[in-house]
Amino acid sequence: MTKTSNANIPADYTLKEIRSRIIKELLNLIIILEMEKRESLSGYDIIDLVKEKFDETISPGTAYSTLYAIERKGLIYGESDGRKTLYTLTEKGKAAASVIRTSQKEIAGICLKIYK
Numbered sequence: 001m002t003k004t005s006n007a008n009i010p011a012d013y014t015l016k017e018i019r020s021r022i023i024k025e026l027l028n029l030i031i032i033l034e035m036e037k038r039e040s041l042s043g044y045d046i047i048d049l050v051k052e053k054f055d056e057t058i059s060p061g062t063a064y065s066t067l068y069a070i071e072r073k074g075l076i077y078g079e080s081d082g083r084k085t086l087y088t089l090t091e092k093g094k095a096a097a098s099v100i101r102t103s104q105k106e107i108a109g110i111c112l113k114i115y116k
Contacts, residue, residue, distance in 0.1 A: 023056050027066045029100055029107075032075060032089070036097040040086040043067055 011017060023030070027050070034049055035041055041049075046063040050056050067087055070076050075093035078085045089097060100107070 019054070020056055023050065023054050024058065024062060027058070027062070028070055031066060031070060032093060032097050033100060035076065035087065035089045035093065036101070040088045042084045042086055044084070 027046075030050070030053075031041070031046055034046075038045075043060060043063040046067065047058055047060065050058050050063075067076065067078065070093075071078055071087070073092075074090055075096050076087045077090050078087045080086075
């Protein structure tokens with residue numbers, strides 16, 4: 001693969017920025033699929049997960065706004081112990097995770113169509 005210089009590329013189109021935007025746009029899918037593997041997750045667990053898995057830093061605002069949006073759709077349920085809120089998948093969330101997981105090829109295909 002040939003590496004090109006980013007000197008003349010607008011900031012919105014660098015590989016780093018594109019990666020960051022994709023991860024943030026798909027954060028809801030990332031969270032739902034990760035919750036399928038674990039019993040529960042907090043906002044800071046999500047921040048750590050994204051850092052470990054993608055080497056990308058997201059803000060607490062990004063993590064929590066995504067969690068709240070998923071919760072409003074009824075896919076997860078948050079329970080606070082007064083110190084932190086732990087989120088778990090609801091039955092509706094488990095069904096969504098199953099659809100996301102079984103649609104892996106179709107989702108990847110959408111990304112590939114960008115280049116056609």
